[in-house]
Amino acid sequence: xxxxxxxxxxxxAVGVSVATVSNAxxxxxxxxxxxxxxxxxxxxxxxxxxxxxxxxxLRTQRTGAVGVLFTDDLTYAFExxxxxxxxxxxxxxxxxxxxxxxLVPAFGETLSPAELIGRTAVDGFAVYSVGENDPYLEExxxxxxxxxxxxxxxxxPAVAFVGIDDRAAIRPCxxxxxxxxxxxxxxxxxxxxxxxxxGPVTPARLDAATHHVQRSRVQxxxxxxxxxxxxxxxxxxxxxxxxxxxxxxAREMLERYPDRDALVCTTDSLALGxxxxxxxxxxxxxxxxxxxxxxxxxxTVDQHNKRKGATAGKVLYQVIEGMAPTHTILPTEFIxxxxxxxxRGW
Numbered sequence: 001x002x003x004x005x006x007x008x009x010x011x012x013a014v015g016v017s018v019a020t021v022s023n024a025x026x027x028x029x030x031x032x033x034x035x036x037x038x039x040x041x042x043x044x045x046x047x048x049x050x051x052x053x054x055x056x057x058l059r060t061q062r063t064g065a066v067g068v069l070f071t072d073d074l075t076y077a078f079e080x081x082x083x084x085x086x087x088x089x090x091x092x093x094x095x096x097x098x099x100x101x102x103l104v105p106a107f108g109e110t111l112s113p114a115e116l117i118g119r120t121a122v123d124g125f126a127v128y129s130v131g132e133n134d135p136y137l138e139e140x141x142x143x144x145x146x147x148x149x150x151x152x153x154x155x156x157p158a159v160a161f162v163g164i165d166d167r168a169a170i171r172p173c174x175x176x177x178x179x180x181x182x183x184x185x186x187x188x189x190x191x192x193x194x195x196x197x198x199g200p201v202t203p204a205r206l207d208a209a210t211h212h213v214q215r216s217r218v219q220x221x222x223x224x225x226x227x228x229x230x231x232x233x234x235x236x237x238x239x240x241x242x243x244x245x246x247x248x249x250a251r252e253m254l255e256r257y258p259d260r261d262a263l264v265c266t267t268d269s270l271a272l273g274x275x276x277x278x279x280x281x282x283x284x285x286x287x288x289x290x291x292x293x294x295x296x297x298x299x300t301v302d303q304h305n306k307r308k309g310a311t312a313g314k315v316l317y318q319v320i321e322g323m324a325p326t327h328t329i330l331p332t333e334f335i336x337x338x339x340x341x342x343x344r345g346w
Contacts, residue, residue: 005048014042025050026064026098065100066316067122069140071130072240073107080241080269081290082305083128086150089309090126097317099123106136113139124320126150126312131194131210148316148325150308152213160325162312166216167223169301169332173285174224174264176299176340182262182283186234187221188249188274189214189266190241198245199252201235217266217287234260238270246273254278261344268293268300275339283342289335299337304330 011018016039023030024039031039043050068090070077077083090101104120106113113135124146127137132153140147141159148160155161177185192201192209201218209215218235225233236253238245250273254260262283265271271286271293278284286293289302308330319325 063121067102067104067125069104070128074105082288085305086309089306090313093310093313146319150312161327167220170217170220172334174221177262178228180341185262186260188270196239221264250274250277297337299340302333
């Protein structure tokens with residue numbers, strides 16, 4: 001069997017301590033660039049392959065990874081633009097650290113919470129937008145793992161949280177619809193609860209919804225409409241948020257309520273579905289601030305998802321290092337666009 005070069009041999013050849021060699025791989029910011037280059041070039045010359053991750057995790061009780069737990073299928077993380085931006089922010093927060101990201105989709109419930117969380121070797125979790133009493137979130141908490149909740153649910157102050165004020169943030173969109181003179185608005189939203197619904201939303205379902213982000217956005221729009229005397233406001237929900245379901249939600253709304261003159265959507269993907277179905281000839285607003293929606297002039301709210309992901313990552317690393325959890329409510333930005341003022345012409 002070929003001799004396996006050790007970290008100690010690299011340290012002896014360079015004339016530094018084993019800890020310094022370890023830092024070259026695990027804490028590169030602790031060394032000068034010149035020292036790190038010298039260590040790595042010597043390691044390459046000697047044939048050293050780098051630290052053994054399994055041995056290191058057993059020794060340090062650290063895996064060098066953090067998990068991002070979300071309740072959609074894995075493709076959603078790469079296709080939904082808001083999620084892509086959030087993950088980009090999480091990745092940005094990892095710069096200069098020794099952490100990598102592990103995506104943990106809890107969708108379809110093929111594994112129980114205990115099985116999924118138990119087999120995921122991470123030092124902490126960023127839980128991305130799950131419902132109240134979500135069993136996967138409860139499993140993370142039961143295991144005592146470092147944790148930051150992003151977007152939802154609001155839980156006790158002992159758990160770090162990063163999010164926005166969704167109910168207040170969406171109001172400028174609804175106000176833009178009212179200001180444009182529209183009197184027959186409708187609302188499109190995505191998943192309000194773990195129980196599936198693809199269709200109209202009753203007042204009882206809205207009141208009992210456990211996904212408070214969507215509930216709050218719908219309620220924020222209704223606040224504005226009711227204050228303006230507009231009480232007949234139908235709501236259509238889709239459990240899955242993608243381009244196909246966005247178009248189907250818009251189609252169902254306009255087939256059930258053909259007199260609607262404006263649609264307020266709780267995501268930009270829904271607004272893009274309305275735009276695609278109607279050829280941009282129906283007033284619509286979105287929410288998220290994704291690039292395509294802004295480019296098309298859709299009235300929306302930018303919640304700066306990349307900044308949100310970066311903040312969540314930083315907070316999680318602080319919790320892992322033993323700092324007290326914090327609650328952070330980030331600002332949002334209303335983008336007027338021109339779509340709220342479109343006169344119905346389709």
